[in-house]
Amino acid sequence: MAPADAVSRGTPRSADLQVRGFQASPLLIPGQVLGRPTLFADSIAVAGTALLLGVAAMSYAHQDPATASAPRVIEVVVKRFAFEPARIEVTEGERVRLMVKSADGPHGIAIKKFKVSQALKRGDQPVSIEFTAAAAGEFPILCSEYCGEGHDDMKGMLVVTVKER
Numbered sequence: 472m473a474p475a476d477a478v479s480r481g482t483p484r485s486a487d488l489q490v491r492g493f494q495a496s497p498l499l500i501p502g503q504v505l506g507r508p509t510l511f512a513d514s515i516a517v518a519g520t521a522l523l524l525g526v527a528a529m530s531y532a533h534q535d536p537a538t539a540s541a542p543r544v545i546e547v548v549v550k551r552f553a554f555e556p557a558r559i560e561v562t563e564g565e566r567v568r569l570m571v572k573s574a575d576g577p578h579g580i581a582i583k584k585f586k587v588s589q590a591l592k593r594g595d596q597p598v599s600i601e602f603t604a605a606a607a608g609e610f611p612i613l614c615s616e617y618c619g620e621g622h623d624d625m626k627g628m629l630v631v632t633v634k635e636r
């Protein structure tokens with residue numbers, strides 16, 4: 472008796488059918504090759520495919536929000552001689568968008584680890600800088616344009632916390 476016949480008897484609940492269809496499909500392949508009636512086998516294959524698609528959809532829905540959604544937007548003000556906030560905390564793997572502006576003269580913002588380097592003009596609209604915080608750790612935020620006596624004291628910190636697994 473072919474597995475398809477066994478399944479076709481009675482009125483299996485749909486969940487039952489899906490599970491059996493999913494497990495039985497490899498066994499049905501020889502029958503299909505021999506040209507036996509496969510209408511029901513096809514429907515099982517469809518059920519199996521639907522099950523697979525369902526699983527795929529579920530795993531997509533459970534994707535980490537950090538990577539699936541819009542970037543985390545953080546406003547940063549650069550002034551003589553500090554970054555505000557001086558400490559920025561994000562999560563490993565998170566997409567980050569810094570909206571950075573100078574509160575006084577020219578400055579720059581640089582986060583070497585993530586190849587961020589942006590000059591800032593005085594009183595400009597915020598500059599948008601996007602990057603992915605691909606590694607956990609603490610990374611200095613520095614001013615990349617000489618801006619006066621306190622330039623070297625301008626130190627911020629990007630803290631990327633380890634993502635929970």
Ligand SMILES: [Cu+2]
Pocket residue numbers: 578579614615616617618619622623625
């Ligand atoms: Cu500076």
